[in-house]
Amino acid sequence: xxxxxxxxxxxxxxxxxxxxxxxxxxxxxxxxxxxxxxxxxxxxxxxxxxxxxxxxxxxxxxxxxxxxxxxxxxxxxxxxxxxxxxxxxxxxxxxxxxxxxxxxxxxxxxxxxxxxxxxxxxxxxxx
Amino acid sequence: xxxxxxxxxxxxxxxxxxxxxxxxxxxxxxxxxxxxxxxxxxxxxxxxxxxxxxxxxxxxxxxxxxxxxxxxxxxxxxxxxxxxxxxxxxxxxxxxxxxxxxxxxxxxxxxxxxxxxxxxxxxxxxxxxxxxxxxxxxxxxxxxxxxxxxxxxxxxxxxxxxxxxxxxxxxxxxxxxxxxxxxxxxxxxxxxxxxxxxxxxxxxxxxxxxxxxxxxxxxxxxxxxxxxxxxxxxxxxxxxxxxxxxxxxxxxxxxxxxxxxxxxxxxxxxxxxxxxxxxxxxxxxxxxxxxxxxxxxxxxxxxxxxxxxxxxxxxxxxxxxxxxxxxxxxxxxxxxxxxxxxxxxxxxxxxxxxxxxxxxxxxxxxxxxxxxxxxxxxxxxxxxxxxxxxxxxxxxxxxxxxxxxxxxxxxxxxxxxxxxxxxxxxxxxxxxxxxxxxxxxxxxxxxxxxxxxxxxxxxxxxxxxxxxxxxxxxxxxxxxxxxxxxxxxxxxx
Numbered sequence: 178x179x180x181x182x183x184x185x186x187x188x189x190x191x192x193x194x195x196x197x198x199x200x201x202x203x204x205x206x207x208x209x210x211x212x213x214x215x216x217x218x219x220x221x222x223x224x225x226x227x228x229x230x231x232x233x234x235x236x237x238x239x240x241x242x243x244x245x246x247x248x249x250x251x252x253x254x255x256x257x258x259x260x261x262x263x264x265x266x267x268x269x270x271x272x273x274x275x276x277x278x279x280x281x282x283x284x285x286x287x288x289x290x291x292x293x294x295x296x297x298x299x300x301x302x303x304x
Numbered sequence: 305x306x307x308x309x310x311x312x313x314x315x316x317x318x319x320x321x322x323x324x325x326x327x328x329x330x331x332x333x334x335x336x337x338x339x340x341x342x343x344x345x346x347x348x349x350x351x352x353x354x355x356x357x358x359x360x361x362x363x364x365x366x367x368x369x370x371x372x373x374x375x376x377x378x379x380x381x382x383x384x385x386x387x388x389x390x391x392x393x394x395x396x397x398x399x400x401x402x403x404x405x406x407x408x409x410x411x412x413x414x415x416x417x418x419x420x421x422x423x424x425x426x427x428x429x430x431x432x433x434x435x436x437x438x439x440x441x442x443x444x445x446x447x448x449x450x451x452x453x454x455x456x457x458x459x460x461x462x463x464x465x466x467x468x469x470x471x472x473x474x475x476x477x478x479x480x481x482x483x484x485x486x487x488x489x490x491x492x493x494x495x496x497x498x499x500x501x502x503x504x505x506x507x508x509x510x511x512x513x514x515x516x517x518x519x520x521x522x523x524x525x526x527x528x529x530x531x532x533x534x535x536x537x538x539x540x541x542x543x544x545x546x547x548x549x550x551x552x553x554x555x556x557x558x559x560x561x562x563x564x565x566x567x568x569x570x571x572x573x574x575x576x577x578x579x580x581x582x583x584x585x586x587x588x589x590x591x592x593x594x595x596x597x598x599x600x601x602x603x604x605x606x607x608x609x610x611x612x613x614x615x616x617x618x619x620x621x622x623x624x625x626x627x628x629x630x631x632x633x634x635x636x637x638x639x640x641x642x643x644x645x646x647x648x649x650x651x652x653x654x655x656x657x658x659x660x661x662x663x664x665x666x667x668x669x670x671x672x673x674x675x676x677x678x679x680x681x682x683x684x685x686x687x688x689x690x691x692x693x694x695x696x697x698x699x700x701x702x703x704x705x706x707x708x709x710x711x712x713x714x715x716x717x718x719x720x721x722x723x724x725x726x727x728x729x730x731x732x733x734x735x736x737x738x739x740x741x742x743x744x745x746x747x748x749x750x751x752x753x754x755x756x757x758x759x760x761x762x763x764x765x766x767x768x769x770x771x772x773x774x775x776x777x778x779x780x781x782x783x784x785x786x787x788x789x790x791x792x793x794x795x796x797x
Contacts, residue, residue: 276310287327290327290330290331291330293334294330294333294334
């Protein structure tokens with residue numbers, strides 16, 4: 178521990194990050210405690226009800242979400258990431274040449290196989 | 305020094321073969337009308353067989369760094385590729401013989417199996433912490449799916465759930481450790497990290513990093529105290545998958561453990577053939593303690609098990625403990641002992657699981673020791689084979705397990721770690737008790753059902769193929785020992 182304290186230097190490149198960490202911690206914890214300590218407390222029925230844009234609550238807030246949403250979300254992330262890979266590739270397309278083209282064809286091809294599988298399995302249908 | 309992407313492809317043939325097989329399996333599953341056919345198994349067999357043949361086709365020599373330093377192509381990696389692919393091959397046969405899989409879609413099962421194999425290939429050759437993490441996840445995620453393959457079965461789902469939670473925690477801790485290493489050294493190449501750490505003096509972050517990384521690898525090899533997932537997963541997963549988990553990912557875990565720690569936290573000692581520690585962090589002592597605890601807990605808890613799959617789970621924990629002994633010695637002979645032990649362990653453990661599957665087929669899913677009662681008269685061939693495997697697992701001469709243990713114990717004594725050898729010796733005695741319990745039940749207990757169990761041709765041939773090395777390696781082990789000592793050559797940067 179003593180060695181650790183000795184090694185803390187203000188010129189350290191990581192020192193600003195440490196400061197950021199301390200500020201973030203103090204702000205977050207401070208906000209919670211300040212509002213706890215100074216805020217007024219008035220309780221009534223409406224305050225405890227579920228907030229639905231001012232409309233009267235229709236159903237309990239903790240509803241079960243169909244697993245299909247996750248399926249769609251995962252598929253979306255997959256192809257979203259594919260697009261993210263395609264952008265830098267498109268920018269450098271000329272300098273990468275034929276090698277880059279074939280590499281991307283293989284990459285997209287593998288993803289296509291996945292898409293065909295998901296399609297065939299009915300993952301894209303919302304029964 | 306490292307080869308570029310295009311030049312590396314020639315050293316990547318087994319991986320490419322497995323990838324192509326996976327894609328073919330998916331396409332075949334999409335096209336075909338009968339997802340339950342054995343065709344998927346046969347296609348996987350061809351793919352994995354080709355990968356084994358291609359593994360040794362390019363001589364490793366002194367080793368090459370491929371894909372811009374992402375992976376290594378050396379004797380060490382090739383050894384583990386062949387080992388894990390062999391295990392997969394046997395498991396595919398097991399799956400086709402197992403009645404558990406009847407009436408279920410088989411395609412995805414083989415896709416997960418081969419994806420895990422691809423991950424194990426990459427894991428045993430990874431030389432960059434990003435690559436290493438990625439391949440560890442490629443081993444883990446299909447494993448979770450395999451464990452939970454029987455969707456409707458409560459135990460299978462529980463197994464998958466526990467596996468995911470433990471796996472996610474362990475790999476989270478591990479990658480936090482990696483981030484320390486990256487922060488200390490500014491590079492993701494393990495060889496660079498090793499050199500950089502050897503030059504510096506930062507012991508506290510290094511200690512943290514070495515312990516955190518040990519969590520991730522310890523989980524993969526199921527070392528105590530990161531073993532809690534394994535009995536439940538082994539029990540709930542389909543039996544062929546259990547056999548696979550107990551050999552494949554464990555071997556790949558040892559590969560990455562050795563490569564990582566011997567590169568990052570140790571360096572070859574110029575004065576001798578040994579390695580030396582490059583920092584004040586005494587991780588061999590940490591792992592020696594883990595080894596002793598692992599084998600003791602594994603063996604002591606195995607004594608109380610009545611379910612054979614659980615028993616073999618705890619026994620495989622104990623075997624990880626034995627193999628860890630070779631890891632802490634920092635000597636070539638210690639590594640050689642691990643590699644040799646993994647070869648004999650592959651045959652004896654997969655063989656034992658094969659008989660478990662046959663018994664489970666015949667007794668409507670029975671997996672308790674009582675289901676093995678009278679197997680000696682009901683299916684003499686299977687019973688004698690299982691007895692051979694179990695005595696080999698105990699480490700009794702003249703079976704292969706004995707030679708494996710001799711190599712491990714001898715090197716521990718050579719390096720003067722006597723307390724560890726005493727612990728391991730006592731453990732072997734405990735192990736004899738629970739393995740012999742199954743043997744006693746097979747030959748001395750009266751069966752409730754005396755009808756003979758038919759063992760068809762393919763399982764019979766496979767059992768023979770695994771009994772043979774278990775017996776032969778017990779009396780003539782020299783060729784395998786030579787391969788093992790040739791294969792400890794890791795790439796030098």
